[in-house]
Amino acid sequence: MDKLNIDFHSLLPYAIDAFTSVYGEEYREIISKKINNAIIVSYHDVDGIKSYIYHLKTCKNREFSLRFLEEIGIDVQKYKNGNYTEPFDSDIRKILNYFIDADSGFSNTSDNDYWSSLRAFDSNNKTDPKQLLKNKLKIINFLRGNEHEQITEETFASFLETEEYNEVLKKITKFNNIYERLLKEYDEWTIQLAPYQKYVEDEQKRKETIFQKKTDEFFKEAFDKLPLFIKDFISHKSIEEQRKVILNTPDLAYKSSIESFGQEQMEKLQSSKVNLSDKIFIISWQSYYFKNLGISIPNETILNYNSEKDIENYLSFLNQEDIKKFIPSDEFVSYISSLKKKKYEEALEEYYTTRKDFIDAMKQFADDPYTRKFIYQHIKNKRICIVSPGITNDKNEFASLMFYTIRDFETGWVFHTFMHESGHVIDQSLKGVGFESINDFMDGARKNPYNHCHRIYEKFNETLNDIFTIEAVKTLQDQNIYLLQSKEFTADASNCNTSSITKNLLLPLIEKFRKQVIKAKIFAEPKELIDYIGEENFEELVDVVNKVESLPTKEIISKIDTHPEDAMVTEYFKQVERAKQIYMNIDNYYANKMTDSIRK
Amino acid sequence: MIYFLYGDNMIDLKSIVYERNHNSFTISIDNEIKIKYNEISKTVNDKLFFHYLNFLYRIIDDWQKEYIDIKNIDGDDWKLTITYTNGNIKEYYGNASFPYNFEAFERLNQEFIEEVYHG
Numbered sequence: 001m002d003k004l005n006i007d008f009h010s011l012l013p014y015a016i017d018a019f020t021s022v023y024g025e026e027y028r029e030i031i032s033k034k035i036n037n038a039i040i041v042s043y044h045d046v047d048g049i050k051s052y053i054y055h056l057k058t059c060k061n062r063e064f065s066l067r068f069l070e071e072i073g074i075d076v077q078k079y080k081n082g083n084y085t086e087p088f089d090s091d092i093r094k095i096l097n098y099f100i101d102a103d104s105g106f107s108n109t110s111d112n113d114y115w116s117s118l119r120a121f122d123s124n125n126k127t128d129p130k131q132l133l134k135n136k137l138k139i140i141n142f143l144r145g146n147e148h149e150q151i152t153e154e155t156f157a158s159f160l161e162t163e164e165y166n167e168v169l170k171k172i173t174k175f176n177n178i179y180e181r182l183l184k185e186y187d188e189w190t191i192q193l194a195p196y197q198k199y200v201e202d203e204q205k206r207k208e209t210i211f212q213k214k215t216d217e218f219f220k221e222a223f224d225k226l227p228l229f230i231k232d233f234i235s236h237k238s239i240e241e242q243r244k245v246i247l248n249t250p251d252l253a254y255k256s257s258i259e260s261f262g263q264e265q266m267e268k269l270q271s272s273k274v275n276l277s278d279k280i281f282i283i284s285w286q287s288y289y290f291k292n293l294g295i296s297i298p299n300e301t302i303l304n305y306n307s308e309k310d311i312e313n314y315l316s317f318l319n320q321e322d323i324k325k326f327i328p329s330d331e332f333v334s335y336i337s338s339l340k341k342k343k344y345e346e347a348l349e350e351y352y353t354t355r356k357d358f359i360d361a362m363k364q365f366a367d368d369p370y371t372r373k374f375i376y377q378h379i380k381n382k383r384i385c386i387v388s389p390g391i392t393n394d395k396n397e398f399a400s401l402m403f404y405t406i407r408d409f410e411t412g413w414v415f416h417t418f419m420h421e422s423g424h425v426i427d428q429s430l431k432g433v434g435f436e437s438i439n440d441f442m443d444g445a446r447k448n449p450y451n452h453c454h455r456i457y458e459k460f461n462e463t464l465n466d467i468f469t470i471e472a473v474k475t476l477q478d479q480n481i482y483l484l485q486s487k488e489f490t491a492d493a494s495n496c497n498t499s500s501i502t503k504n505l506l507l508p509l510i511e512k513f514r515k516q517v518i519k520a521k522i523f524a525e526p527k528e529l530i531d532y533i534g535e536e537n538f539e540e541l542v543d544v545v546n547k548v549e550s551l552p553t554k555e556i557i558s559k560i561d562t563h564p565e566d567a568m569v570t571e572y573f574k575q576v577e578r579a580k581q582i583y584m585n586i587d588n589y590y591a592n593k594m595t596d597s598i599r600k
Numbered sequence: 601m602i603y604f605l606y607g608d609n610m611i612d613l614k615s616i617v618y619e620r621n622h623n624s625f626t627i628s629i630d631n632e633i634k635i636k637y638n639e640i641s642k643t644v645n646d647k648l649f650f651h652y653l654n655f656l657y658r659i660i661d662d663w664q665k666e667y668i669d670i671k672n673i674d675g676d677d678w679k680l681t682i683t684y685t686n687g688n689i690k691e692y693y694g695n696a697s698f699p700y701n702f703e704a705f706e707r708l709n710q711e712f713i714e715e716v717y718h719g
Contacts, residue, residue, distance in 0.1 A: 047710045054717075087639055103640070253704030254658040264662070275684045276612050281657040337662075341700060348703060381698055382706075385674035408710065409623035409638075424673055433673050441671045453668050453695035454675055462675070497621065554622065 005360075006404075008040045011483050015422040018472035023426075023518050030522060031426050037399040038425045039364055039391065043357040043379045046203045048407040053193055053200070055411035059084035059489050061107040064186050065096055068105070071178045085412045085491035098142040099175060106186040118176050121169075143168050207351045211251045214347035218252060219243050222336055230326065234293065244292040246336070248285075252344035257292070259340075260285035262333045269315060272308075279311050293326060352380050378403045384410075384417055386424040388433065388441045400425040412491025414484045419473050420497060423465045431524040435461045449543070450550035457526075459549045460542045463498045463506055464521060470494065470503075499553035501560075501572060502545055505579045509533075509541065512586075534589040540582045548575050614683040616656070618709060621677055625709060635716050642716050652712045659705050660692060667694030680705075 016035050020028045062084040066076045069092075079092060088102060096102040101115035113119050113127045120127075120135035133153060140159075141150050151159045159165050223231070223242065234242050248257040259265070265282045268274045290297050297317060317323060328336075352358055353376055361379070365371045378385075383403045393399040402421050406414055427434035432441075435457045439445060446456040470493060476483065482490055494500040510517055513532055520528035530538045551568055559566045564573075616627040626636040633644045660680065672695075679693035692699075699705070 047706060050710065050714075249658060250655070251704070253701040253707075254655060255661045259661075275686070275688055277684070278657070281654065284654065285658065344701065380703060381676075381696075383672070383674075383676060383696070385672050385676070385696070388671060388673050408706070409620055421674070428673070436673075441673075445670070447670070453666070453670070453677065453693065455670050458670075458675060495622065499622070554624075 005357075006042050006484065008042060008404075011418070012036060014476055014481060014483055015419060015472070018419070018475045019422065019426055019468070021475045022468055022471045023522065024515075027518075027522055034400065034426050034428070035422055037393060037397060038402055038422075039393065039399055040402045040404060041361045041364070041375065041378070042404045043361055044199075044203075044355070045382045045405045045407050046200055046207075048382065048405055048411070049196055050200050051408040052406050052411045052414075053196055055085075056193065056489060057107045057190065060186065060189060061104065062088060063488065064106040064182050065100065065102070066092075068100065068179060068182055069095065071182075072099070072175050082487050083490065084488050098139055100179065106183060118172065118179050121172055121176060139172060140165075140168055143171055203355070210351045211347045214343045214350075215247070215252055218340055218343040219246060222246050222339060225332065225335060227328075227332070230293075233326075241292060245289060247340075248288045248292060252340050252347060255285065256336060256340060257285050257289035258328050258336050259333055260289070261328045262337070263330050269311060276308070276311075283311070283314055290323075290326070295323070295326065348380060349376060352376055379405075382407050384421065386421055386428060386433070388428075389430070389438055390428055398430055400428045410496070412485075412489065413493050413496045415482060415490050416469060416473055416493035416496050418484055420465060420469045423469045423472070427461075427465065427521050427524060429524050433461065434465065434521040434524060435526045437524065437526075448546045448550075450546050454546075456546075457542060459498065459502070460506075460545045463502050463545055463549075464510075464517065466493075466496070466498045467503050467506060467510060468518075468521075495554070495557070498549065499557070501553055501557060502548045505544060505548060505576070506541075508579075508583050509586075512583075512590075532590055532593070533586045537582055537586045537589060540585075541579070544575050544579050544582065548572060612685045613653075614685050615681075616683075617679075617681045619677070619679045619681075621675075625713065635713070637713050637717070640717075644716050648712070648715060652708065655708050656705075659701055659708060660699075663692050663699045665692060667697040667699060669695065669697035672696040 012035050016028070016032050019031050019035075023031065065088075066079055066084075069076045070080075074095060076092070079088070088096070093102040096105065097117075099105075099116070099118050101112055104111050105116060113122075113125045114131060115135075117135040117139035119125050120132040120139070125132060133156065137151055137153070137156065144151070144164075223246065226246070230245075234245055237245075244257075246256060246258055249255070260282050269279055269282055287297050297314070318327065353372070358375065358379055361375055362372065365375070378387075382405060384405060384407065385403050387401040387403070391399055391401050402425060404418060404421060410417060424433060430438070432438045436455060440455050440457060448454040448456055448459060473493070477487075480487075494503070513529060516529045516532050520526050520530075526538070533541075551572060556566075556568050556572050559569050560572075563569060613629050615629065618625045624636075627644070627649070628634050628636075629649075633646065633649045635642050635644050674696075676696040677693070678695075678698070679691065682690040684690075
């Protein structure tokens with residue numbers, strides 16, 4: 001799977017040039033050294049590759065849909081910007097749906113037989129005749145226009161006899177020919193995705209095999225520990241049925257039926273504070289256990305558990321002496337839980353650490369258990385990040401360690417995420433990263449007051465890094481250089497990682513103190529900026545950023561113009577006003593500082 | 601396999617929202633069950649949804665409320681919010697740290713999305 005391996009060495013010069021043009025030629029040497037020294041662990045997230053294939057197909061589907069409309073004479077000029085990452089608006093969807101399915105007109109030909117009107121005229125289409133007729137009427141009525149009476153299911157047969165039908169059919173045949181030609185071209189394009197698809201399938205199979213092996217081991221060990229009378233009770237059953245008594249889940253990651261009898265679950269069933277759905281699920285898992293033992297439970301189908309009264313009845317059933325004896329002991333449940341977790345973690349570790357990308361990644365490091373576990377954990381958790389506090393390379397120099405992959409949710413931001421991490425690499429030194437000192441990463445360091453999952457200066461640092469990353473990416477895009485993915489598949493990154501409305505709050509800072517911000521970032525020395533704007537103002541600005549990033553920014557962006565009265569939008573504008581005041585305070589501070597320095 | 605049927609049954613869920621780094625995957629349960637992923641909405645049939653739900657609860661049953669590692673430069677925020685019709689909210693979240701079977705949770709979501717969007 002060489003095509004999956006990214007040659008970062010060929011990309012680094014672009015990142016160096018781009019950030020140099022943003023930060024200034026005087027920093028070229030520092031930027032080059034840091035980026036060239038970085039160790040990059042590029043690995044594969046199989047789910048991410050799957051999503052990426054889908055992303056490519058979705059974009060291409062949009063491109064071909066527009067080409068189709070254009071070729072049949074519809075003006076689509078305003079949609080043709082060389083980028084197909086945004087969903088179609090309702091206007092274009094409406095037009096498309098008269099001819100082909102707007103979502104999968106090209107990307108899923110099996111659905112097309114059902115949904116695409118044009119396909120209804122293919123004699124080989126075996127879709128439900130009612131649907132085919134519906135599709136035929138849809139396109140016919142569209143082509144005839146609103147000025148004519150609509151053809152209906154009832155009038156369709158007589159319409160077939162008219163000359164007008166022959167005329168409409170000629171048009172449809174012409175459109176179909178265009179569609180078929182484009183479909184063929186699309187299919188040819190998809191051939192290049194086959195190796196990636198195969199990689200995903202192979203890896204999924206390999207993972208399943210490892211999980212199956214570990215599940216077998218789990219079952220064997222768990223069965224040995226099963227209470228003797230239960231063993232006897234199910235001895236006549238097949239191995240598969242016996243396995244269901246204990247596990248009854250797709251794999252070791254899921255709670256097994258036996259674990260649903262744990263103390264916590266039994267307490268939940270009896271608690272008035274637990275939601276009914278939660279209780280019903282516990283009962284359903286327990287019911288699998290009884291069912292697999294061959295014991296009937298009240299309201300066998302579970303479908304009738306609608307109230308707390310039903311739960312009470314079920315609990316009475318559990319208290320019956322002849323049932324009670326089958327309920328696994330807490331000790332056995334704990335044993336099953338820990339054994340299952342152990343086997344699950346073994347399965348994961350075996351899967352990831354035997355994958356080619358993991359083996360390749362390890363070649364860059366000394367293969368000791370700590371490093372191995374560290375790399376494994378990052379790959380397993382799909383991390384894209386720079387590791388703090390950095391590492392020492394074989395020349396005994398400080399170097400950044402970057403983890404990079406293509407993840408689900410980020411398939412249009414492959415270019416941006418790589419550049420974003422490169423931005424962090426430039427900012428990282430022994431002192432810290434940009435506006436975050438090494439102490440900020442220690443236990444007990446100050447946290448973001450609005451989100452204790454984050455460090456105090458983390459969002460401020462991330463927002464600045466995103467602003468400069470977007471600038472760097474733009475300098476390349478202006479030269480028509482797209483790294484890792486071409487223009488058509490590269491999505492707008494203004495809300496990637498940090499929100500655009502937070503970035504906007506820091507633009508005046510960059511406008512007025514660009515040099516100071518850059519110097520502070522690159523040397524991980526916030527003082528380079530704080531000296532010019534004042535510590536109090538700096539802390540206030542950090543607080544505004546933290547506050548805005550804690551708000552539902554996507555929702556605010558969608559409501560800013562339409563719902564200015566919305567509570568969250570109002571809160572955002574409150575912070576905007578606060579930021580304006582901070583910038584006025586900064587201006588005063590800076591003016592006083594200048595005056596003082598002149599006087600001195 | 602027993603499937604719960606939707607309609608006059610016990611379901612008291614309003615929504616399930618999974619967010620990772622500002623991106624979200626939402627399931628809303630009202631007159632119909634809708635899923636929103638990558639800004640595209642689709643309706644899900646009851647059977648598929650309850651299949652998903654059954655497995656989801658089997659994964660998250662012993663999750664703690666939060667998982668945080670603030671020692672990573674880049675955050676990796678995630679949050680799962682389950683809202684019930686009575687207003688109760690069950691929340692699990694983290695940053696750069698995850699429950700032991702998080703891989704299965706993401707795999708389940710991926711399979712569900714795949715089934716809904718390309719099934």
